Amino acid sequence: MPGLDEVSDIKSDGLKTAARHPVPKGEPILEMRALQKKYGAVEALKPASITFLSGEIHAIVGENGAGKSTLIKLLTGVIRRTSGEVYWCGKPVQLDNPHEAIARGINAVHQEVVLCPHLSVAANMFLGDEMKSAGLMRKRAMTEAAQSVLDDLGFNLPAAATLGSLTIGQQQLVATARAAMRGTQFLIFDEPTAYLTRQESAQLFRLIRRLQGEGVTIVYISHRMEEVFELADRVSVLRDGTHVGTRRIGETNDAELITLMINRTIEQIYHKEHFPAGEVIVETRGLSGPGFEDVSLTVRAGEIVGLYGLIGAGRSEFALGLYGRHASTAGEVYWQGRKVKIANERTAMDLGIALAPESRRDQGLCLNLPIGLNINLPVFSRLTRGLTINRQKEIENADRQIRDLKIKTPSRRVLASAMSGGNQQKIVIGKWLSHGAKLFIFDEPTVGVDVGTKAEIYRLFARLLENGAGIILISSYLPEVYELSDRLHVFRRGRLVASHDYRAASHEEVLTQAIGV
Amino acid sequence: MSAETVDSGAGPAPRKGVSILFGLTLLGLLLFLWLLLGLATNSFWTPNNISNLLRQGAMTAILAVGQTFVIITAGIDLSVGAVVGFTSVIVAWLLAAGVPLWIAIILTLAFGVLIGAFHAFGIVRMGLPPFIITLATLTSLRGIGLLITNGSTISITNEAFTNFSRADFLGVPSLFWMVIVVAIPAYVFLHLSRFGRYLFAVGSNSEAARLSGVNVHRTIYLAYILSSTCAAFVGLLLASRIGIGNATQAEGWELQAIASSVIGGTSLFGAVGSVHGPLLGAFILATINNGANLLNVNSFWQRIITGVLIIVIVYFDQLRRRGAR
Numbered sequence: 036m037p038g039l040d041e042v043s044d045i046k047s048d049g050l051k052t053a054a055r056h057p058v059p060k061g062e063p064i065l066e067m068r069a070l071q072k073k074y075g076a077v078e079a080l081k082p083a084s085i086t087f088l089s090g091e092i093h094a095i096v097g098e099n100g101a102g103k104s105t106l107i108k109l110l111t112g113v114i115r116r117t118s119g120e121v122y123w124c125g126k127p128v129q130l131d132n133p134h135e136a137i138a139r140g141i142n143a144v145h146q147e148v149v150l151c152p153h154l155s156v157a158a159n160m161f162l163g164d165e166m167k168s169a170g171l172m173r174k175r176a177m178t179e180a181a182q183s184v185l186d187d188l189g190f191n192l193p194a195a196a197t198l199g200s201l202t203i204g205q206q207q208l209v210a211t212a213r214a215a216m217r218g219t220q221f222l223i224f225d226e227p228t229a230y231l232t233r234q235e236s237a238q239l240f241r242l243i244r245r246l247q248g249e250g251v252t253i254v255y256i257s258h259r260m261e262e263v264f265e266l267a268d269r270v271s272v273l274r275d276g277t278h279v280g281t282r283r284i285g286e287t288n289d290a291e292l293i294t295l296m297i298n299r300t301i302e303q304i305y306h307k308e309h310f311p312a313g314e315v316i317v318e319t320r321g322l323s324g325p326g327f328e329d330v331s332l333t334v335r336a337g338e339i340v341g342l343y344g345l346i347g348a349g350r351s352e353f354a355l356g357l358y359g360r361h362a363s364t365a366g367e368v369y370w371q372g373r374k375v376k377i378a379n380e381r382t383a384m385d386l387g388i389a390l391a392p393e394s395r396r397d398q399g400l401c402l403n404l405p406i407g408l409n410i411n412l413p414v415f416s417r418l419t420r421g422l423t424i425n426r427q428k429e430i431e432n433a434d435r436q437i438r439d440l441k442i443k444t445p446s447r448r449v450l451a452s453a454m455s456g457g458n459q460q461k462i463v464i465g466k467w468l469s470h471g472a473k474l475f476i477f478d479e480p481t482v483g484v485d486v487g488t489k490a491e492i493y494r495l496f497a498r499l500l501e502n503g504a505g506i507i508l509i510s511s512y513l514p515e516v517y518e519l520s521d522r523l524h525v526f527r528r529g530r531l532v533a534s535h536d537y538r539a540a541s542h543e544e545v546l547t548q549a550i551g552v
Numbered sequence: 553m554s555a556e557t558v559d560s561g562a563g564p565a566p567r568k569g570v571s572i573l574f575g576l577t578l579l580g581l582l583l584f585l586w587l588l589l590g591l592a593t594n595s596f597w598t599p600n601n602i603s604n605l606l607r608q609g610a611m612t613a614i615l616a617v618g619q620t621f622v623i624i625t626a627g628i629d630l631s632v633g634a635v636v637g638f639t640s641v642i643v644a645w646l647l648a649a650g651v652p653l654w655i656a657i658i659l660t661l662a663f664g665v666l667i668g669a670f671h672a673f674g675i676v677r678m679g680l681p682p683f684i685i686t687l688a689t690l691t692s693l694r695g696i697g698l699l700i701t702n703g704s705t706i707s708i709t710n711e712a713f714t715n716f717s718r719a720d721f722l723g724v725p726s727l728f729w730m731v732i733v734v735a736i737p738a739y740v741f742l743h744l745s746r747f748g749r750y751l752f753a754v755g756s757n758s759e760a761a762r763l764s765g766v767n768v769h770r771t772i773y774l775a776y777i778l779s780s781t782c783a784a785f786v787g788l789l790l791a792s793r794i795g796i797g798n799a800t801q802a803e804g805w806e807l808q809a810i811a812s813s814v815i816g817g818t819s820l821f822g823a824v825g826s827v828h829g830p831l832l833g834a835f836i837l838a839t840i841n842n843g844a845n846l847l848n849v850n851s852f853w854q855r856i857i858t859g860v861l862i863i864v865i866v867y868f869d870q871l872r873r874r875g876a877r
Contacts, residue, residue: 360763384765398763401756403823412753412764415746423744466764 058124060090064252065110065141065221070119072105079105082119083278085271087221092243092253094263094284097273098296098485103256104455106273107223110254111143112136140220144211144227146483152199152206157181159198160213188212188242202346204235211242215251222246223254226483228262232345232511233546240266258485259512260289272296297487305518306490308497310337312521315372316474316505317388319357322366326352327529329366334474334505339496341520342509344549349529350509351393354476358390359383371473384413387473391463391480393509399463400451407433407447409462413470436465441491456483464495475499478509493519513542527551578816578832582839589843596846603720606728607793609838611636611786613731615805616812616830617738618782621775623813624742626755626822627675627682629776632783633805634693635667637798639787641697644706644797653713657788664784667693668777675776676769690806697799706797717793727789731831734782739827741778751775755822811858812837815865836861 058064069082080102087093097103108114110121112133120127123139130136150159157178158165166173166180182194190208198206207227214222224243228236243266247253257263263270264284271281272295279295313336322330327349334340342350356363359377368375370386377383383390392398400409410433411418418428433447440461444454451462460480467475477496481489496506496519510516516523517538525533525548533540533548589596615632622629639660646656667689674685708714719726742748750771753761762768786805791797814820815836816829837858844854 358763380763381765381767390763392760392763397757398759401753401760401823404752404756408749408752412749412761412766415749419746423740424746424749470765 058089060088060250062089063087063122064089064124066122067110068120068122070109070121071117072102072109072114073117078276080109081277083273085278085281087252087254088269089252090247090250091268092247092255092266094255094257094267094270095273096257096260096263096270096292096296098275098457098487101273101296101485102276103273104225105276107143107225107254107256110136110221110223111141137217140218141223142214142217142219142221143223143225144207144214146226150198150206150210150213152197154198155195156185156192156198156201156209157194159209160184160194160216162213164217184212184216185209188215188238188245190238202235204231204346207231208235208238208242211239215242215246219246219251221252221254223256225256226258227255228257228259236262258483258489260292260486263292264289274298293486296485305515306493306497307519308500309521310500312336312338313503316370317357318369320367320369322353322356322363322368324352324356324363325361327356327526330531331366332524332531332534334507336473336503336505337500338521339500339506339508339519341516341523342507342526343513343516343523343545344511344526346511348526348549350526351478352529353526354390354478354507354509355392357383358388358476384470384472387471388476389467389470389472389474390476391460391467391478393478395456395459395463395483400459402452403450405448406437406442406444406451406454406462409451410436410447410465410469413466432469436469439468440465440495457485457488460484460488460492464492472504474505474507476507476509479511480508481510481512481515513545517542517545525549578829578836582832582836585836585839585843589839589846593843593846596843601842601846603725605835605838605842607717607725608842609835610725610727610731611789612805612808612812612837613831613834614734614782614786614789615809616816616834617734617827618779619806619809620813620816620818620825620827620830621738621742621751622682622779623810623818623820624751624755624822624825625772625775626758627772627775628686628810628820629671629779629783630683630686630806631667631671631689631693632779632786632809633802633807634690634697635664635780635783636787636790636802636805637800638667638693638697639663639784640791640794640801641700641706641797641799643788643791644708645700647708647710647713648706653710660788661781661784664781664787665777666780667784668780669773671776671780672769672773676772694799701797701799708791708795708797713792714795717789727793730785730789734785735827735831742825742827747771747774752823808834808837811862815862817869 063086065087067083067085069084070080071078071082072080083106095103095106105114109116110130112130112135115131121130122128128135128139130141136142151162154162155178157180160181161177166177178194185192185194190212192201192205192208198209201209211227227239231239243253243255255263255266267284269281269283270287270292272279272292274296282291316334316336318333320331330353332340342353344350352361355361357368357377359379359382362378368377375386377386396402401412407429411429414432415424418424418432430447436442437444437447442454442458442461442465444458451459454462464480480492484492496508499506508516508519521537523535523540523545524531525545527549528551532551533545535545586596595601615636619629619632642663643656643660646659647653651659671682671685671689674680675682717727721729742751750761750766751774753764753766754768754771758768790801794801812833813825813830814833816826816831816833818825818829840857840861841854844851844857
């Protein structure tokens with residue numbers, strides 16, 4: 036087998052973890068003692084003391100703005116602490132810049148991949164640490180070595196392919212493999228599965244366990260309880276910047292963690308109210324367009340229509356097609372019984388369709404603009420009198436949405452980029468509530484959103500339905516669409532392949548239809 | 553943090569306050585330069601020199617305002633200098649052909665509109681990067697201007713037209729009044745109207761703007777047309793000031809305009825900018841050139857000083873932005 040030598044080569048100088056073993060398994064490797072971070076008067080992290088044991092998988096859970104990202108940034112040296120101490124292998128350390136953290140073997144894999152999309156997978160894996168001979172890069176050797184690492188990890192990925200040609204999920208796996216190759220002893224995952232399919236998540240979990248087996252300490256941040264219970268040895272809970280407790284996974288359960296996180300019991304996260312189905316709002320007949328084919332479905336007032344499928348199955352493409360973002364190539368759309376042609380987004384909005392798109396960063400928000408501007412963007416023409424915008428109305432509208440949706444911000448002038456995932460999603464929703472619509476399309480509304488905000492969003496769905504709207508809910512997270520949809524449609528390869536009434540099919544059945552075995 | 557903190561002033565610095573503060577810093581810099589030059593030279597605070605300074609800065613200021621609209625959409629307009637030269641030829645040629653003055657002015661401005669529409673067409677319909685399409689018109693417009701004049705210049709004999717640039721109104725040069733004539737509607741457009749908000753939205757994330765019902769194509773047309781029309785307007789002012797139409801005039805003014813805009817706090821990544829910023833930027837540059845002349849500094853040094861100033865000001869602006877996080 037070619038490449039095997041190369042692998043052992045990498046292992047000896049790449050996977051430095053096993054060799055170093057600074058602390059025996061089960062002993063504290065990193066200790067936070069009253070670690071605190073303040074931004075001005077705001078205490079993002081109140082003095083917190085958490086001990087991470089060598090070789091454990093330590094989950095961290097908490098709501099929006101609970102201080103999870105602050106904690107990661109402190110440990111990876113991205114921001115400096117206000118007070119407190121960090122002990123690494125028993126010695127106090129500064130961790131005031133990212134280089135120090137990396138040199139000590141502390142690394143993070145972020146939710147959104149930060150690599151070079153135009154370079155090959157292999158080039159990305161070796162970025163900054165290229166194999167050289169006589170000052171020239173050994174491109175073929177790197178590709179082969181990267182390939183054997185990927186094969187070895189059980190990822191079915193081509194090392195020579197351009198990174199950008201992979202799905203976000205696959206890119207995430209590459210990022211993890213890259214971190215694994217670099218002598219990491221302490222690896223933080225920040226909601227890594229947010230954009231992954233089930234199979235990709237399973238691969239990632241295998242990789243995490245394998246790293247643990249090699250002595251790496253894993254910190255795993257997630258909103259998905261079932262992942263925490265599947266993976267972690269211990270779990271720490273943050274709430275409002277306070278560390279409220281650490282539990283061994285065997286000694287706790289879903290309900291206790293949720294209670295700790297939000298300080299109130301949620302008997303039902305999936306808040307479902309049934310309303311009598313009203314008139315048909317929209318009906319598509321054999322609608323086709325880029326990425327989807329021959330889709331026929333109806334949405335009635337007062338019902339949630341769920342679209343489930345793997346990423347790339349054509350659900351989002353169908354939503355964009357219905358919204359007029361892409362021209363449809365065949366089929367018809369009937370809006371409240373009347374045949375319509377939706378040529379662009381404005382037509383869709385004027386009919387009464389609202390779309391909260393799949394990616395908040397790429398499609399949903401103008402991140403470097405204020406929250407207020409984002410909320411008002413669809414309604415500026417309504418706020419305009421004569422030549423200029425009515426300032427008073429503009430301010431009132433933004434503030435009303437911020438208040439009603441409980442967006443956690445000191446002001447409407449704060450940039451959207453400063454908000455956490457859940458609050459960003461609320462901004463996107465606020466935009467459409469201020470515009471108003473008959474049909475709301477929510478595409479992955481709870482990706483990167485914590486349990487508390489999720490529950491708020493689901494309650495909001497019920498409010499919309501009560502007011503006579505219909506909802507199309509798109510999700511890759513089966514329990515969500517399964518529990519909430521009055522009617523569930525399964526997509527596979529751009530086609531609608533199956534439809535079920537509320538809870539009529541089992542999870543397994545739906546999943547099988549989505550994967551198509 | 554809880555929902556009750558909504559109305560408190562804590563947290564990240566509000567954007568508007570910061571932008572006013574930055575504007576005041578620039579104004580402070582400008583006044584400081586004026587004070588310094590007043591102390592260092594006898595001739596700076598003379599009516600003659602001040603008028604001269606206002607005239608010098610006026611044309612760059614108008615170009616910079618137009619340029620800022622384009623930069624806010626995350627684009628760039630490299631053609632403005634060439635448009636100034638080209639439109640000076642057009643107005644001279646029209647006047648020489650006996651076209652009445654006001655028609656000549658309207659036609660010249662219409663050329664500006666056409667050129668801007670062409671840029672937007674290239675960007676929106678042909679998918680060309682703004683840098684490329686405006687670079688292409690930069691060189692071709694100079695070529696067309698030279699073809700029209702056969703490489704020479706066209707003299708303007710209309711005295712009403714040429715006297716305008718030398719005239720004063722209420723003791724202030726008419727050229728400076730033109731800055732105000734442009735700046736006030738520009739301010740209303742950018743900061744008070746919805747189209748201004750759309751420019752920022754398109755520059756920040758055009759896909760999000762589009763999915764929110766913003767007509768992105770129309771917004772891009774608007775930005776480039778405004779930039780070219782400002783440039784055509786400056787072409788008129790320049791022709792009036794030098795009394796000729798010459799396609800090689802205003803060489804490098806596009807860089808002056810971009811520099812003024814950037815000094816004024818506009819971000820080349822889009823979605824950050826104002827109307828007052830580039831105006832101050834343009835007059836800071838004009839003051840440096842004027843001061844360097846008065847102090848007998850070699851004009852080659854002026855270019856170097858301008859370059860250093862761009863780096864320093866934009867660096868401090870970057871620090872401020874990072875500090876705000």
